[in-house]
Amino acid sequence: MKTIIEPFKIKTVEKIRMTTRQDREEILRRACFNPFLIKSDDVMIDLLTDSGTSSMSDRQWAAMVTGDEAYAGSRSFFELERKVREITGYAHVMPTHQGRAAERILFAVTTRKGDIVPNNTHFDTTRANIEFTGAAALDLMPDEGIDPDTDAPFKGNLDVGKLTALLDQEKGRVPLGMITVTNNASGGQPVSMANIRAVSEALHGRGLPFIIDACRFAENAAFIRMLEPGYAGRSLLSIAQEMFSYADGCTMSAKKDAFANIGGFIALNNDQWAEKARTLLVLTEGFPTYGGLAGRDLAAIAQGLEEILEDDYMEYRIRSTAYVGEHLAAAGVPVFNPPGGHAVYVNARKLLPHIPPEQFPGQALVVEMYLEAGIRAVEIGSVMFGKTDPASGRFVPARNELVRLAIPRRVYTQSHMDYVVEAMTELVRRKDSIRGLRFTWEAPVLRHFTSRFERL
Numbered sequence: 001m002k003t004i005i006e007p008f009k010i011k012t013v014e015k016i017r018m019t020t021r022q023d024r025e026e027i028l029r030r031a032c033f034n035p036f037l038i039k040s041d042d043v044m045i046d047l048l049t050d051s052g053t054s055s056m057s058d059r060q061w062a063a064m065v066t067g068d069e070a071y072a073g074s075r076s077f078f079e080l081e082r083k084v085r086e087i088t089g090y091a092h093v094m095p096t097h098q099g100r101a102a103e104r105i106l107f108a109v110t111t112r113k114g115d116i117v118p119n120n121t122h123f124d125t126t127r128a129n130i131e132f133t134g135a136a137a138l139d140l141m142p143d144e145g146i147d148p149d150t151d152a153p154f155k156g157n158l159d160v161g162k163l164t165a166l167l168d169q170e171k172g173r174v175p176l177g178m179i180t181v182t183n184n185a186s187g188g189q190p191v192s193m194a195n196i197r198a199v200s201e202a203l204h205g206r207g208l209p210f211i212i213d214a215c216r217f218a219e220n221a222a223f224i225r226m227l228e229p230g231y232a233g234r235s236l237l238s239i240a241q242e243m244f245s246y247a248d249g250c251t252m253s254a255k256k257d258a259f260a261n262i263g264g265f266i267a268l269n270n271d272q273w274a275e276k277a278r279t280l281l282v283l284t285e286g287f288p289t290y291g292g293l294a295g296r297d298l299a300a301i302a303q304g305l306e307e308i309l310e311d312d313y314m315e316y317r318i319r320s321t322a323y324v325g326e327h328l329a330a331a332g333v334p335v336f337n338p339p340g341g342h343a344v345y346v347n348a349r350k351l352l353p354h355i356p357p358e359q360f361p362g363q364a365l366v367v368e369m370y371l372e373a374g375i376r377a378v379e380i381g382s383v384m385f386g387k388t389d390p391a392s393g394r395f396v397p398a399r400n401e402l403v404r405l406a407i408p409r410r411v412y413t414q415s416h417m418d419y420v421v422e423a424m425t426e427l428v429r430r431k432d433s434i435r436g437l438r439f440t441w442e443a444p445v446l447r448h449f450t451s452r453f454e455r456l
Helices: 019-029 058-066 075-088 099-109 122-134 160-169 193-204 217-227 236-245 269-282 297-308 309-330 361-373 414-429
Strands: 090-096 118-119 136-139 177-180 210-211 249-253 264-268 343-347 378-380 401-404 436-442 452-455
Touching: 019 361, 058 297, 075 090, 075 193, 075 217, 075 236, 075 297, 090 099, 090 436, 099 122, 099 249, 099 269, 136 309, 160 193, 177 193, 193 210, 193 236, 217 236, 217 309, 264 269, 264 343, 269 297, 309 343, 309 414, 361 401, 361 414, 361 436
Parallel strands: 118 136, 118 177, 177 210, 210 249
Antiparallel strands: 090 264, 249 264, 343 401, 378 401, 436 452
């Protein structure tokens, strides 16, 4: 059939408060034009993030009822450990309250001031946790991956040529290498198995560890099966297992590809790193068998890792996201091509060429999306990744000015997405009237979360 239906039935619904444009004008003003500061009750369609916003299944809720809340040696932990080991093959599994906690522990153990950590593209919390240690987070994207308009199958890849040049030029400064699947900050694009293998060979050939940021590993495995020769007949589990086999560990926010509302983990093969990580985990997260989580959350994550690898769900997930991207493009909205697995990214620079980077075209667009239709999205551009050069005082814009429409898993129906397309079509019609923004207060770290703005 041409129509891909949701492979689930809806048993419980949550009421949406239907606001007016006048309501939203006042809400935006109170939130200082930052969608993160808008109350969720005032949002009609929430595409701010797919992190922790999924609908859990009946099987996950059932697992939560039997969650073991023991402080040490929780049965729910061992259920999660078995599932993570089955998928990744890594020896040491340590739960954390979310992915950024896993990142903080990893980089505290492995990096120091002056180090360089290469990746395809570091996302915001990954970059912040690396830079907090005094190390540098370096993105090594191929040129085609940076261009929103090129249509290639694996635009999330890491440029292996750039990686090998870095490793040869900066010997002793690179403690490990990373790759993020899928590449969230660059259009949610997938990474090929061939690229993961080549990155592994480049790092391991120089005796360096390789870590995967695995937040959306299952979606990446689905793209490999769809697009990479030799994988069409493989199960998603076997593809994921091969991906992880090339690396030495991973960090993961279970709030993405495990359908969980909270949680994450760090998984490692290195015994020394794992021992140090557990020590840090006890200081800030809790005992190593609960890691800042209730036993019921551990149980929900273990069940979610089972469900994310189901073929029916993943076919629906990839196709329904592509549906949004295709209809936006047909309406004249410039999108990052091809659509990713978890989100559609709008090219705000191309849609709003009259707004310069220093006036934040992406932030201007998310403000207008909320004003027009009560839709909340997030800027991935010069608010999130732009900076001021300390030597010259010159503003350095982000590589791209994007707006991410992150689609929560199993939450919205096709009619919700048609509403989003209709709203964006109206914004295309009146795009020349959209104004830029400036900071009225700028947070020193991860400024997109809490900074405040005013219209120009």
